[in-house]
Amino acid sequence: MRRSKLLYVPFWATYVFLYLPIVVLVVMSFNSGESAYSFEGASLRWYGELAGDERIRDGLVNTLIVAAGSTVIATVLGTMLAVGLARHARSKLLDAIALMPAVLPDLVIGIGLLVLYGALQFTLGLYSVVLAHGMFATAFVAAVVRTRLTGADTSLEEASRDLGAGPVTTFLRITLPQLAPGIIAGALLAFTLSLDEFVIAFFTIGNDDPTLPIVIYSMLRFGVTPEINALAAILLLVSFTAVIAGQRLTKIGERGPRAQD
Amino acid sequence: MKSEVKARPVSPARGRRLGALVFLSPGLAYLVVLMLVPLALLLSDTVFQRGRFGGIVYEFTTENFERLLDPLYLNVVVNSLKLAALTTLIALLLGYPTAYLIAQLPRKWKTVALVAIVLPFWTNFIIRVYAWIMLLSGPGLVNSGLKALGLGPIEVLYTEGAIVTGLLYSYLPLMVLPLYAAIDRLDPQLREASANLGASAFTTFRKVTFPLTLPAVMTGSLFVFVPSFGNFVIPELLGGSKSIMVGNLIRDQFLKARDWPFGATLALALVVALVLLLLAQSWMARRA
Amino acid sequence: MSRTRFTRRLPATMAVVGLALAVAACGGGSSEETTTVAADQLKPNADLSKQSLQVTVWEGYLPEELPKRVKEKLKVENMNIAYHDTNETAMAKLTASGDSGVDVAFVSGQYAQALNEQGLLEPIHPELIPNLANLYPEATQLSYDKGNKYSVPYTWGTTGICYRSDLVKTPPTSWNDLLKPPAWADKKVTMMTTERWLALPALKALGYSVNTDKDEEIEKVREALMAQKPHLLTYDDTTFGDRLVSGEALMVEAWDGWCPTTNEKQNIKFVVPKEGSDLWVDTMVIMKSSKNKEAAHALINYILDPEIHSWAAENINYKVPNKAAMDRVKIAPGSLLGITPAELLNGESIIDLGQASTKYSRLSADVKAK
Numbered sequence: 037m038r039r040s041k042l043l044y045v046p047f048w049a050t051y052v053f054l055y056l057p058i059v060v061l062v063v064m065s066f067n068s069g070e071s072a073y074s075f076e077g078a079s080l081r082w083y084g085e086l087a088g089d090e091r092i093r094d095g096l097v098n099t100l101i102v103a104a105g106s107t108v109i110a111t112v113l114g115t116m117l118a119v120g121l122a123r124h125a126r127s128k129l130l131d132a133i134a135l136m137p138a139v140l141p142d143l144v145i146g147i148g149l150l151v152l153y154g155a156l157q158f159t160l161g162l163y164s165v166v167l168a169h170g171m172f173a174t175a176f177v178a179a180v181v182r183t184r185l186t187g188a189d190t191s192l193e194e195a196s197r198d199l200g201a202g203p204v205t206t207f208l209r210i211t212l213p214q215l216a217p218g219i220i221a222g223a224l225l226a227f228t229l230s231l232d233e234f235v236i237a238f239f240t241i242g243n244d245d246p247t248l249p250i251v252i253y254s255m256l257r258f259g260v261t262p263e264i265n266a267l268a269a270i271l272l273l274v275s276f277t278a279v280i281a282g283q284r285l286t287k288i289g290e291r292g293p294r295a296q297d
Numbered sequence: 298m299k300s301e302v303k304a305r306p307v308s309p310a311r312g313r314r315l316g317a318l319v320f321l322s323p324g325l326a327y328l329v330v331l332m333l334v335p336l337a338l339l340l341s342d343t344v345f346q347r348g349r350f351g352g353i354v355y356e357f358t359t360e361n362f363e364r365l366l367d368p369l370y371l372n373v374v375v376n377s378l379k380l381a382a383l384t385t386l387i388a389l390l391l392g393y394p395t396a397y398l399i400a401q402l403p404r405k406w407k408t409v410a411l412v413a414i415v416l417p418f419w420t421n422f423i424i425r426v427y428a429w430i431m432l433l434s435g436p437g438l439v440n441s442g443l444k445a446l447g448l449g450p451i452e453v454l455y456t457e458g459a460i461v462t463g464l465l466y467s468y469l470p471l472m473v474l475p476l477y478a479a480i481d482r483l484d485p486q487l488r489e490a491s492a493n494l495g496a497s498a499f500t501t502f503r504k505v506t507f508p509l510t511l512p513a514v515m516t517g518s519l520f521v522f523v524p525s526f527g528n529f530v531i532p533e534l535l536g537g538s539k540s541i542m543v544g545n546l547i548r549d550q551f552l553k554a555r556d557w558p559f560g561a562t563l564a565l566a567l568v569v570a571l572v573l574l575l576l577a578q579s580w581m582a583r584r585a
Numbered sequence: 586m587s588r589t590r591f592t593r594r595l596p597a598t599m600a601v602v603g604l605a606l607a608v609a610a611c612g613g614g615s616s617e618e619t620t621t622v623a624a625d626q627l628k629p630n631a632d633l634s635k636q637s638l639q640v641t642v643w644e645g646y647l648p649e650e651l652p653k654r655v656k657e658k659l660k661v662e663n664m665n666i667a668y669h670d671t672n673e674t675a676m677a678k679l680t681a682s683g684d685s686g687v688d689v690a691f692v693s694g695q696y697a698q699a700l701n702e703q704g705l706l707e708p709i710h711p712e713l714i715p716n717l718a719n720l721y722p723e724a725t726q727l728s729y730d731k732g733n734k735y736s737v738p739y740t741w742g743t744t745g746i747c748y749r750s751d752l753v754k755t756p757p758t759s760w761n762d763l764l765k766p767p768a769w770a771d772k773k774v775t776m777m778t779t780e781r782w783l784a785l786p787a788l789k790a791l792g793y794s795v796n797t798d799k800d801e802e803i804e805k806v807r808e809a810l811m812a813q814k815p816h817l818l819t820y821d822d823t824t825f826g827d828r829l830v831s832g833e834a835l836m837v838e839a840w841d842g843w844c845p846t847t848n849e850k851q852n853i854k855f856v857v858p859k860e861g862s863d864l865w866v867d868t869m870v871i872m873k874s875s876k877n878k879e880a881a882h883a884l885i886n887y888i889l890d891p892e893i894h895s896w897a898a899e900n901i902n903y904k905v906p907n908k909a910a911m912d913r914v915k916i917a918p919g920s921l922l923g924i925t926p927a928e929l930l931n932g933e934s935i936i937d938l939g940q941a942s943t944k945y946s947r948l949s950a951d952v953k954a955k
Contacts, residue, residue: 046394050469053391054417057428057466060438061420064428072427074831113324120320131579132572133325137332138520139571141527143548144564147557147681148335154682155338171331174324176471179520183479183513203316218478221411225474228415232422238674243639243667243686252421254644254668256823258901260423268420275419279412283405349939350702351680369951376955434833455819457955537819538778540955552673553780554946555680555699 058272065265072260082266092267095248102165102237102247103230109170110226114177115219119211121178122185123193124203138175145172146239153240160242168240169230176229177222184218336568342561351555361562370546370563377542380457381525384464388472388521389514391465396476397506400483411477414470426463426534433459433535455537463531464521471520479513480506515578523571543567627710627878636880637663641675642691644668646867647888648896659887661880672696679705679872688875689884694729694866695781695937697736702937706735707871713882716889723926724906727866729936736868737885739894740842740903743924743932744777744785744862747844748836749829751852757836760790760858764813766836771816773835775828778820780949781935782863783810786838789860795933798941803948810952820953829853840865841921842903855921857932864932866906898922904929 065083069076086092117134121127137145149168153160192214196206212219234249241250252264343361346354364370399410417425432438433454440450453459483506491501507514529544538545547567550560638661640647648654652664669675672693679685680703692700700706711717717725717733730736746757754769763786766774777783781795787809788795793802818834825837826845830853844855869888871881888894894910897903904922905911916922938945 043394043398046391047398050391050395050473051413053466054414054469056438057425057432058417058420060428060431061424064424064431071827071830072424074431074827109327113327116320117324120317120324124314124316124320128576128579130321130325132575133328133333135519135575135578136568136572137328139523139575140332140336141544141547141564141567143529143544143551144336144339144568145332147551147677148339149331150678150681151338152331152335154684157683159686167331171327174327176520178324179516180475180478183475183510183516184482186512189484203319207320217481220408221474221478224411224415225470228418228470231419234422238670239678239681243641243665246668249421250668251644252423253670256423256670258643258645259824259827260427264421264424268424271419272416275412275416279409279416283409347940347943348703350699350937351676352703369947369954373950373954533778533820537817537821538953539814539817539820541950541953545953546950549946549950552671552677553949554943555676556943556946 061265062269062272064262065269067262067265070259070261072262072265082262083270085261085263086266086270089263091251092248092263094245095251096267098162098245099231099248101162102169103227105163105166106169106173106230107223107227109166110173110177111219111223113170114174114222114226115181115212115215117174117178118181118185118218119207119215122182123190123211134178135175137172138179140172142172142233142235146236149236150239160240161244162241164240164242165237165247168236169233172236173226173229176225177219180222180225181215181218184215339557339561340565342558343565345558347554347556347558351557353557358558361559364559365562365566373541373546374543376540377526377544380460380464380540380542381522384461384468384525385472385518385522387461387465388469389518392469392472392476392517393514396473396480399473399477400481407481411474414473418470422467422530425466426531429459429463429466429535430454433462454535455539457536457540460532460536460540460542463535464525464528467528467531468521468524471524472517475513475516475520476510479510483509512578512581515581519574519578523574527567627713627882629713629879631879633659633661633880633883636661636877637665638688638877638880638884639665639667639686640689640691640884641667641669641678641685641687643670645901646691646897648893648900651893654893655884655887659880659883661877661883664884676700684874685872687872688877688881690870690872691739691867692870694727694736694738694868695935697868697870698729699937700870701730701735702939705873707873707875707878707881708735709733709737709871709885710882713879714886714889716886719889719891719894719907719909721906721908721926723930724866727864728934729866730868736870737889738866738906739869739888740897741864741866741906741929742841742904742921743857743864743929744782744838744840745844745855745857746836747825747829747839747846747853747855749832749852750854752832752835756854757856758859760786760860762858763836763838764790764809766813766816770835772818773833774816775818775821775825775834775837776810776813777822777825777838778949778953779822780945782822782838783820783949783952784945785863785935786858789858789862792860795863795935796938798938798944800944803944807948807951810948814952826853841924842901844921846921847902847917857928862932864929864934866934867903 064072064075066078066080067075068079068081121131121134145168153164158164192210193206196210232249234253237247238250241247252260342353344357346356346358348354399407402410435450439453443450487505488501491505496504526542527544528542529548532538532540532542532545547560547563550556550563647666652666655661655664675690675692676696679687679690679700714737717737720738724738724741725733727738746763748757750756754767757763763774776786784806785795787806788797791805791809797803821828825834825839826843828834829837830845830851839855841855844853845851846853846855869885871878875881889907891907891909891913894905894907895913897905898911898914902922904924914922
């Protein structure tokens with residue numbers, strides 16, 4: 037396959053662009069001063085503070101619960117929506133509805149949900165954030181999976197149906213494996229978007245213990261300290277380790293031919 | 298490859314209806330309850346008046362729609378369009394080659410490259426923005442780099458350049474991931490056939506690869522354009538509030554002015570514009 | 586959804602009450618109204634062990650161990666604190682649904698006024714808060730809520746110019762030093778972004794009231810702010826202190842409590858410009874939807890205890906309107922805690938202007954749009 041060397045310029049530019057601030061952020065985690073954006077000297081002070089900070093720790097746990105819960109909902113419902121829209125119902129209106137949460141301003145979603153939950157006399161809590169995040173993430177998953185479905189080769193699915201399989205069996209045995217890369221990309225997106233979402237979470241969490249972004253926003257009035265940088269540095273380290281370890285592990289079980297390519 | 302077999306145990310029409318019911322109803326029900334109903338509740342406010350101290354007076358008025366025509370707001374819309382479009386264009390120019398090369402990577406590196414795209418976003422937004430403030434500020438890294446190259450210092454922070462940088466940084470993954478999902482699906486035989494027929498790499502890209510990934514280009518562009526258009530934090534933190542966007546206007550109506558009817562009207566205008574975009578996107582996707 | 590209907594016009598006088606008058610009138614006046622509202626349902630001897638408290642407040646604004654101490658001391662069943670980042674988001678949360686579950690909220694004075702106008706606040710029952718007697722007399726006559734009918738002040742202060750005394754050529758004395766920065770401060774000044782405080786320096790420099798609703802005065806303010814914009818570093822009302830520390834900015838518009846004057850090495854000073862300024866008050870209010878009103882009153886009473894209330898002055902450097910509490914605080918020379926109530930009352934307190942407040946939203950959008 038011929039590939040122009042020129043393509044590597046934007047490729048590496050993307051990664052440099054994405055990681056340049058991350059380097060700064062990690063460096064700042066060793067700041068001895070109080071400010072998250074002016075460096076005064078090197079120290080491990082904020083790692084120590086982090087170890088004893090319950091609010092940050094609880095916030096992180098709640099954030100992970102919300103992100104995991106909403107990613108599961110969004111991945112399942114989003115994938116089903118994408119398949120249904122691409123294979124079973126052709127409607128521009130339904131297409132638009134499925135994409136809409138991804139394009140509504142977060143503030144409109146947040147306040148709208150607050151009004152709805154209020155009208156329903158719903159007691160708010162972590163679960164109402166899971167439902168809210170799951171809602172907009174569904175749209176993202178559906179759209180990403182759709183990009184893999186449109187124009188895809190449907191002969192295998194047709195063959196499956198011809199052989200007597202129902203839509204669900206066909207979906208589980210044929211469509212799903214073909215869609216896997218799209219589903220993974222969609223789930224990654226859903227998880228990532230939920231982790232850092234503030235506005236919708238703020239309005240739908242009620243008086244439950246806050247997620248991490250809410251904790252950090254509420255700190256703004258008295259200054260965000262490099263403690264958050266220390267937390268980020270640790271999270272990055274853990275994630276990188278997990279990804280590299282995962283990659284080492286999958287390498288072993290990966291001799292067979294690819295499903296598609 | 299299309300099957301011509303006629304005898305099917307499940308009739309296609311019935312299979313399709315059943316499939317539609319099974320696959321669509323849970324997701325659509327979810328979206329209707331949690332998105333359309335709240336949206337309808339908010340949008341019903343557009344025809345009412347703001348109470349003197351916030352809240353809503355239920356007296357009919359068309360004043361909110363008249364206020365949409367205020368040149369001040371039109372200016373903000375035009376400016377937002379410009380910044381969001383520029384962001385989307387750069388995201389596409391960076392994101393397409395990136396997604397393309399990720400899709401060509403050996404499988405074991407693919408996931409790593411993909412996760413590496415989203416990993417920066419697992420850190421908090423505020424500190425990512427602070428990192429950019431440090432990079433872009435007067436004595437910051439960007440200017441130090443320029444100085445090393447013999448170029449004069451430039452003023453970046455608190456300009457529209459900083460806003461575009463921040464928006465691009467926030468939404469680039471939303472461009473890369475759909476593109477990756479689409480490019481990865483392409484049959485390499487198509488490109489080989491094209492090459493065998495004597496087409497140059499560029500011609501193959503232009504005539505084969507790009508048209509097949511056009512729906513994903515549209516999806517990715519929409520994912521970058523729309524939140525850029527509605528963002529209000531980046532124009533404040535990186536743009537220094539010196540050049541606000543539609544998102545700031547809507548936020549200010551709901552939170553600062555406590556003028557929900559007009560906030561809802563602005564949001565409605567935004568939603569209508571976006572639905573038109575979505576319909577265009579859906580039309581392009583169906584055609585491809 | 587509880588959205589209340591408001592067609593009643595407030596007497597225009599309310600909008601422009603001078604604070605000097607307020608001080609003069611201090612003392613009598615309000616008692617007959619407070620007794621009429623106090624007569625209803627609340628029981629002074631209610632069993633607090635069946636009540637739980639939900640508070641919403643800014644992060645770091647109350648002592649961390651307060652919930653524990655409140656549980657021990659007041660014997661309430663539970664106390665939980667939620668945090669909000671700004672007055673604005675707190676308002677949206679408190680007004681969007683009928684019952685936010687919040688019993689006691691901390692918001693600034695003009696926001697308390699707006700909540701009350703929307704019928705969302707429980708009148709304060711003074712007989713349940715004997716510690717109200719600890720407040721400075723001035724603190725009971727604030728123009729957004731004369732007689733503390735629905736709010737109790739927690740902290741107060743003013744707005745001025747916070748600056749680097751080692752880097753400025755001449756210390757600022759006037760709002761015009763900020764509005765028309767000298768060449769050495771070009772692009773090294775910041776202004777607040779919240780609309781009423783965005784307008785404040787120009788309003789005062791031009792000799793207008795901070796509560797003006799006259800179009801021609803607001804237009805003059807717009808012109809001044811547009812002229813200033815090219816010489817501004819940024820609009821900012823959260824991190825201006827850091828900007829002075831790093832030297833990125835030399836002069837910033839700041840609330841006194843946010844101006845980091847305590848570290849001598851940083852050479853940061855605060856001045857109230859000669860044209861005058863505002864008086865801001867952060868207050869405690871009880872929501873009408875609260876089901877724990879006796880406990881809410883008991884909490885406010887407990888916070889007004891000099892030992893608890895002095896915490897804010899000692900730990901977050903905010904002045905508290907509580908004489909008994911301030912008497913306990915050692916005030917270092919040069920500390921902004923030394924600003925006296927009488928000096929504070931030279932400032933004009935910002936009140937919610939009702940319909941006219943949208944003029945300030947438009948002004949803010951107009952100045953900030955490209």
